Amino acid sequence: GAGVSQSPRYKVAKRGQDVALRCDPISGHVSLFWYQQALGQGPEFLTYFQNEAQLDKSGLPSDRFFAERPEGSVSTLKIQRTQQEDSAVYLCASSLVPGSNTGELFFGEGSRLTVL
Amino acid sequence: GDSVTQMEGPVTLSEEAFLTINCTYTATGYPSLFWYVQYPGEGLQLLLKATKADDKGSNKGFEATYRKETTSFHLEKGSVQVSDSAVYFCALITGYSTLTFGKGTMLLVSP
Numbered sequence: 001g002a003g004v005s006q007s008p009r010y011k012v013a014k015r016g017q018d019v020a021l022r023c024d025p026i027s028g029h030v031s032l033f034w035y036q037q038a039l040g041q042g043p044e045f046l047t048y049f050q051n052e053a054q055l056d057k058s059g060l061p062s063d064r065f066f067a068e069r070p071e072g073s074v075s076t077l078k079i080q081r082t083q084q085e086d087s088a089v090y091l092c093a094s095s096l097v098p099g100s101n102t103g104e105l106f107f108g109e110g111s112r113l114t115v116l
Numbered sequence: 117g118d119s120v121t122q123m124e125g126p127v128t129l130s131e132e133a134f135l136t137i138n139c140t141y142t143a144t145g146y147p148s149l150f151w152y153v154q155y156p157g158e159g160l161q162l163l164l165k166a167t168k169a170d171d172k173g174s175n176k177g178f179e180a181t182y183r184k185e186t187t188s189f190h191l192e193k194g195s196v197q198v199s200d201s202a203v204y205f206c207a208l209i210t211g212y213s214t215l216t217f218g219k220g221t222m223l224l225v226s227p
Contacts, residue, residue, distance in 0.1 A: 003159070004159065033214070040219065041219050042205055042207075042217030042218050042219045042220050043160070043205075043215075043217045044217070045214040045216075048214060056214065059214075091159070091160070093160075100209060100214055100215050103148060103150040103162055103165045103207070103209065103215070104162060105160075105162065105215065106159075106161075107159035107160040107161065108159050109157070109158065109159045110159065
């Protein structure tokens with residue numbers, strides 16, 4: 001498709017399990033962002049890639065969170081030893097240009113993670 | 117740090133009513149301001165933006181004016197439709213950094 005695709009759309013994990021969330025950005029988009037959206041809250045920044053380089057990971061809440069984009073296209077967000085507070089919708093967004101200062105981010109529908 | 121405050125929802129209106137969703141911000145420097153919309157079952161999408169004071173962003177009948185003196189960027193529409201039912205997010209960015217979002221305001225429009 002032409003948009004940002006995320007999978008799985010829904011994931012239920014037991015506390016302590018590892019999960020991996022995938023993002024397929026729009027083809028040719030240089031920038032890729034991950035955001036976390038808790039229930040009733042706005043999206044909060046996790047990390048930013050420009051091509052394959054992770055330029056900003058200041059929003060990752062702990063060292064259990066890890067993201068990669070090895071070939072500058074598909075990205076994976078991995079959460080190790082999941083905790084209940086990790087329950088949220090994880091949003092991926094891409095942009096044609098470096099950074100996000102144009103505001104022209106294209107968002108996927110998100111992956112909803114529930115940790116029991 | 118940067119922050120965005122939006123009015124709490126849901127905002128419930130009848131079709132053709134006037135809409136205002138309030139948004140105020142605090143930021144270091146001179147932010148660019150945005151409204152994003154999330155329709156049911158879809159991803160966030162940019163609705164409109166304004167990059168400097170007194171700019172007016174507009175799209176699909178919605179508009180918002182960047183008011184530096186009141187640090188506000190209120191979203192307005194003269195006549196809402198049922199199809200405008202969605203969650204609306206105000207956001208800002210300063211410099212070459214990341215978007216900071218408000219909590220979102222749900223709009224419900226009834227026929």
